Amino acid sequence: MDLNYSAEELAFRDEVRAFLDEKLPKDISAKVRGRGHLTKQDMERWHAILNEKGWLAPNWPEEYGGCAWNAVQKHIFDVECNFASAPRIIPFGLAMLAPVLMKFGNQQQKDHYLPRILNGDDWWCQGYSEPGAGSDLASLKTRAVRDGDHYIVNGQKTWTTLGQHADWIFCLVRTDPDVKQQEGISFLLIDMKTPGVEVRPIILLDGAHEVNEVWFTDVRVPVENLVGEENKGWTYAKYLLTHERTGIAGVGSSQAGLDAVKRMAGSEIHNGRPLIENPHFAARMAQVEIDLMAMSTTNLRIISKAAVGQAPGVEASMLKVKGTIIRQEINDLARRAAGPYAMPFPSEAVEGDNDPIGPEGAGVVSAQYFNNRKLSIFGGSNEIQRGIIAKVTMGG
Amino acid sequence: MNFDLTEERQMLQDTLRRYLADKYDTATRNAILDSDAGMSAEIWTGLAELGVIGALFSEADGGFGGAGFDIAVVFEELGRAGVVEPLMDTAILGGGLIAALGDEDQKLLVEEIIGGGLHVAFAHGEPSSRYDLRRVETTVAADGDNVVLNGRKAVVANAEAAGQLIVSARESGAAGDADGISLFLVPADTKGFTMRGYAMMAGGRAAEVTLDNVSVPASARLGAAGEALPAIETAVVSANVALAAETMGAMESATALTKEYLMTRKQFGRPIGTFQALAHRMSDLLIELEQARSAVINAAGHLETEPRIRDMQIASARNLMGRAGRLVAEEAIQMHGGIAMTQEYELAHIAKRITMADHRFGDTDYHLERFIALSAA
Numbered sequence: 001m002d003l004n005y006s007a008e009e010l011a012f013r014d015e016v017r018a019f020l021d022e023k024l025p026k027d028i029s030a031k032v033r034g035r036g037h038l039t040k041q042d043m044e045r046w047h048a049i050l051n052e053k054g055w056l057a058p059n060w061p062e063e064y065g066g067c068a069w070n071a072v073q074k075h076i077f078d079v080e081c082n083f084a085s086a087p088r089i090i091p092f093g094l095a096m097l098a099p100v101l102m103k104f105g106n107q108q109q110k111d112h113y114l115p116r117i118l119n120g121d122d123w124w125c126q127g128y129s130e131p132g133a134g135s136d137l138a139s140l141k142t143r144a145v146r147d148g149d150h151y152i153v154n155g156q157k158t159w160t161t162l163g164q165h166a167d168w169i170f171c172l173v174r175t176d177p178d179v180k181q182q183e184g185i186s187f188l189l190i191d192m193k194t195p196g197v198e199v200r201p202i203i204l205l206d207g208a209h210e211v212n213e214v215w216f217t218d219v220r221v222p223v224e225n226l227v228g229e230e231n232k233g234w235t236y237a238k239y240l241l242t243h244e245r246t247g248i249a250g251v252g253s254s255q256a257g258l259d260a261v262k263r264m265a266g267s268e269i270h271n272g273r274p275l276i277e278n279p280h281f282a283a284r285m286a287q288v289e290i291d292l293m294a295m296s297t298t299n300l301r302i303i304s305k306a307a308v309g310q311a312p313g314v315e316a317s318m319l320k321v322k323g324t325i326i327r328q329e330i331n332d333l334a335r336r337a338a339g340p341y342a343m344p345f346p347s348e349a350v351e352g353d354n355d356p357i358g359p360e361g362a363g364v365v366s367a368q369y370f371n372n373r374k375l376s377i378f379g380g381s382n383e384i385q386r387g388i389i390a391k392v393t394m395g396g
Numbered sequence: 397m398n399f400d401l402t403e404e405r406q407m408l409q410d411t412l413r414r415y416l417a418d419k420y421d422t423a424t425r426n427a428i429l430d431s432d433a434g435m436s437a438e439i440w441t442g443l444a445e446l447g448v449i450g451a452l453f454s455e456a457d458g459g460f461g462g463a464g465f466d467i468a469v470v471f472e473e474l475g476r477a478g479v480v481e482p483l484m485d486t487a488i489l490g491g492g493l494i495a496a497l498g499d500e501d502q503k504l505l506v507e508e509i510i511g512g513g514l515h516v517a518f519a520h521g522e523p524s525s526r527y528d529l530r531r532v533e534t535t536v537a538a539d540g541d542n543v544v545l546n547g548r549k550a551v552v553a554n555a556e557a558a559g560q561l562i563v564s565a566r567e568s569g570a571a572g573d574a575d576g577i578s579l580f581l582v583p584a585d586t587k588g589f590t591m592r593g594y595a596m597m598a599g600g601r602a603a604e605v606t607l608d609n610v611s612v613p614a615s616a617r618l619g620a621a622g623e624a625l626p627a628i629e630t631a632v633v634s635a636n637v638a639l640a641a642e643t644m645g646a647m648e649s650a651t652a653l654t655k656e657y658l659m660t661r662k663q664f665g666r667p668i669g670t671f672q673a674l675a676h677r678m679s680d681l682l683i684e685l686e687q688a689r690s691a692v693i694n695a696a697g698h699l700e701t702e703p704r705i706r707d708m709q710i711a712s713a714r715n716l717m718g719r720a721g722r723l724v725a726e727e728a729i730q731m732h733g734g735i736a737m738t739q740e741y742e743l744a745h746i747a748k749r750i751t752m753a754d755h756r757f758g759d760t761d762y763h764l765e766r767f768i769a770l771s772a773a
Contacts, residue, residue: 134733136663159734204737205744206597269524272572280761332722335755339526340551342755343602345595357594357604358523358550366597366755370748373729374737381733383673 003297005072013076020084023049029085034356034364037347038087040123040165046087047120056118057094064102064110065118071303075251082252083259090162093117093124097170100187100240104228113189127157127171127190127214128237135384137172138181138234142216144173144188146223151175151188153196153219159378163199163212166192176231187233189225196220204374206367207347241380248379249299249323254292257330260361261285264337267359275337288329295322314392317385324375324382331369338362399693405469408451408461412470415446416477422742425478425599429745433557434601435481443481444512452487457495458507464699467634468641468692475645478745480599482515484638485554490516492631493562493579497619502581505560517558519549519605520628527758529628532577534607536565538614545580545588545610553756555603556593558584563607567622577625579618586610598752599745629703632757633710637695639753640713643721644688646749650728651681653743657732674731681727684720691716704770711767717753718760725750 005013028042050056058074060066069077089095098117101109116122133140142155153173163169169190176184190197196219202211228236265276265285275281302315335342341358346367356363376382401409419442428436443449451466453459467488474483491509494502494516508514525531534547545565555561561582569576582589588610591603619627658669658678668674695713698706725747729736736743754760 129734134663139663203739205739205748207739268526270526271528278761280765284761328726335751336759336761338755339759340521340755343551343596343598343752345597357592366752369751370597373726374734376730377733377737382730386673 005076009072009076012073013080016077016080017084019053019055020080020086023053024084024086025049028087032085032087034361043087043090044120044123047089050089051118051120056089057098059095060098061102064098064114071300074303075300078252079255080252082256085256088253090123092126092161092166092170093122096126096240097124100170100227100236103239104187104236108224109189109227122167123162123165125160125163125166125169125192125214127160127169129159130156131158135381137237138185140172140174140185142171142173143177144175144186144221146175147220149223150220151223151226153188153190153216153221155216157214157216158202158211160199160212160214161210163192163214164201164209166199168192169197169214170227172233172237175233179231182234184231185233185237186230187227187236188221189227190216190219190221194219194221204371206370207345208367208371248375249295249319250327250375251292251296251299251323254323254327254330255296257327257334258285258289258292261330261333261337264334264359264361268337268339281333281336285333288326288333291322291326291329295319295326298322314389317380317388320379321376321382321385321389327375328369328372331365331372334361334365335369338365342366401465401469404461405465408447408466409469409473411446412448412473413476415442416473416479420477420479422740422745425480425745426740428480429595429599434595434599435557439479440481441512443483444510449483449487449491449512450510452483453491453495453506453510457491457503458510464634464637464696467637467699468696471638471641472645472648472692475642475647475749476649478599478646478649478742478749482554482557482600484635484642485518486514486516486558488634488638489518489631490558490560490562492634493518493618493627494581496627496630497579497624498581502618505581514559515554515557517552517554517561518631519552519555519561519563521550521552523548523550525550527762528572529632530572530574530577530625532564532566533571534563534565536567536578536580539611541614542611543580543614543617545582545607545612547607549605549607551602552605553596553600553602555591555605556601560584561589561605562618563610564624564628574625576622577628578621579624579628580612580616581618582610582612582616586612596752598748633699633706636710636714636757637692637699639756640688640692640695640710640717643717643750643753644685644692646746646753647685647688647721647724649746650724650743650750651678651685653746654678654681654728654731668731677727677731681724684723688717688720691720704773708767708770711758711763711770714758715760715763715767718763721750721754722760 028046031038047056055067057066058069058077062068094117098114101113128137130140144151144153169192171188171190172185173188174184175186196217198215200213201209203209266274268275270278299319302319341362342365344357344363346364448470450459451461451470454462486509491506495506505514522533537544545563561584563580563582564577567576567578588608590606593601593603596602658674659667661668691713694709698709728743729747732743735741738744
């Protein structure tokens with residue numbers, strides 16, 4: 001065991017830093033830091049820059065254009081990107097669909113879709129949740145009925161993140177309603193331009209438009225868009241969710257968030273002294289930092305294990321629960337640090353040509369606090385994760 | 397000891413609750429949030445006609461209430477319905493300060509406020525003052541029969557709608573001194589005022605206010621020169637009772653919505669409230685709600701007692717509301733899941749009201765420190 005970075009790892013870190021310093025567009029990092037609104041073009045531009053360098057797909061095998069990084073390198077990349085205020089990599093195509101296609105897709109699907117994901121030709125979104133099927137995902141009702149060379153799809157998906165930008169959606173659909181829930185689900189790829197697909201925005205409590213409803217009315221989908229076998233979709237879905245969970249510890253994001261809290265607490269004056277010197281606030285900040293230091297190592301331990309081929313199971317659930325608790329606590333500290341300046345609505349506080357209102361970064365803290373309540377709800381709620389931990393460790 | 401409301405207050409509560417249930421549903425309120433004014437003139441007039449504003453003033457000041465329990469009754473109902481209209485700013489703070497310090501002429505404004513015809517904003521906080529009521533750096537200088545004000549005021553709630561602003565300024569001493577603070581009644585159209593208005597996260601509007609050689613007659617001063625702090629503290633005490641009661645009302649809504657959801661939403665073939673992991677958490681929220689109710693009663697019941705006891709009760713109530721409120725807002729959203737994250741669902745707004753109340757006149761930590769300091773005194 002050695003907790004220090006090796007000379008190679010330090011060299012890699014310097015390489016990442018130099019790259020970010022040179023290539024990350026300043027207008028984009030400024031938006032990420034101030035939590036201004038990232039456009040589709042901003043996100044695509046950053047993807048293209050990473051792709052050019054060959055760093056867009058850290059989790060892909062080299063044969064498909066991945067980085068072949070080990071666990072520590074991925075960790076270093078995540079941390080450095082967060083500190084440099086790089087936008088997050090949009091995961092739907094790269095981190096969710098791609099692993100499923102690599103493992104369960106046919107050769108034609110791999111050859112067609114994987115390069116297009118890497119090159120940004122297709123923007124993917126995820127069609128899992130439904131209004132009646134949230135945590136109980138397997139109870140989904142969207143129907144796909146075979147009709148010659150097509151499936152006819154009817155139903156509704158919800159919480160579809162960035163679906164307003166998407167060209168394609170990967171969907172869980174019910175192909176057999178007469179068997180046990182999990183056994184009648186298939187994994188289907190649907191072109192969003194097909195007649196009968198409709199995207200309706202959902203506005204979140206912080207005013208953001210990042211999720212949508214996607215409605216399907218008699219949508220005709222060619223049978224070659226089925227991934228793997230019919231009625232085996234639940235297996236693929238679970239495989240995908242494992243991948244969704246490994247990134248969710250959010251170590252880099254938490255470290256950058258805590259850093260921002262410290263900066264604000266260093267400049268805010270409370271009882272004539274910087275807030276960061278206030279024993280009560282300092283103690284709360286220290287507690288989160290202590291939790292984060294330990295979780296960072298837990299995260300490294302688990303991704304190291306995953307790197308040698310052991311699928312993260314219960315540990316991924318543990319990371320998700322602890323990671324989201326920490327991120328949400330940091331969001332809470334940030335809004336407290338901003339004091340009365342947490343109250344302005346963010347679009348008016350940080351956007352437009354005017355100077356931001358209040359101390360640097362304050363204009364977005366309440367929006368982030370409310371928006372990140374989603375962290376413990378999506379990707380399998382924390383209650384579902386605790387259920388998994390209990391089931392795996394205690395049976396039943 | 398008797399914990400029943402008087403007949404008059406019971407009537408006030410019933411009337412206001414019926415009125416808001418009838419006139420202030422989610423869709424109406426969300427339309428108000430989207431409007432440029434950020435409030436409804438019709439609702440404001442309606443509240444005035446019902447006597448809701450008058451209930452916040454004593455008979456001596458032209459109202460028919462004004463005690464701690466009157467404030468608590470009114471604001472609990474406003475909180476329950478998620479009302480964003482600025483009753484605290486115009487009536488409790490604005491009207492309260494004019495009633496406490498004003499001369500006969502100035503007090504005529506209180507009548508206008510009670511009638512619903514005048515909005516007031518309390519322009520006190522500054523960019524670096526956070527929650528410290530003494531930290532006033534805005535200056536005032538005599539200029540013949542006039543005084544000239546210069547400075548910046550931060551997050552001034554209701555500033556754009558106000559016909560009159562109550563501006564604090566320092567006559568003498570250093571930024572954090574108790575002595576030397578005066579209040580001035582300044583008409584909104586006075587030259588030298590610049591406002592940068594914006595909507596707030598939980599509804600309502602505020603503004604950054606710059607005073608650049610704002611010149612008003614010396615008679616605009618409210619009360620004696622340099623001696624306004626005790627009156628400011630008293631008005632803020634009332635505002636804290638209002639905030640605590642409003643938060644408690646909002647917590648009642650949040651818990652009611654969550655209970656209903658747990659009993660009707662089915663996952664894995666059964667209502668989710670039948671899962672013990674959720675049922676116990678719901679029970680915890682109901683326990684905290686009763687704690688909150690008692691904290692509001694303690695605060696409201698001590699509004700007129702001696703300052704040290706009063707302030708301890710206020711700090712204690714706001715600290716408890718901050719902790720219980722955060723738990724209720726976060727757990728209510730979590731147990732609902734995604735639906736509570738959407739703007740059109742009632743709980744989203746209610747949770748924001750609960751949370752953002754913690755950013756006015758001291759947050760949970762501020763009131764904890766204040767309680768410790770007062771306990772040691």
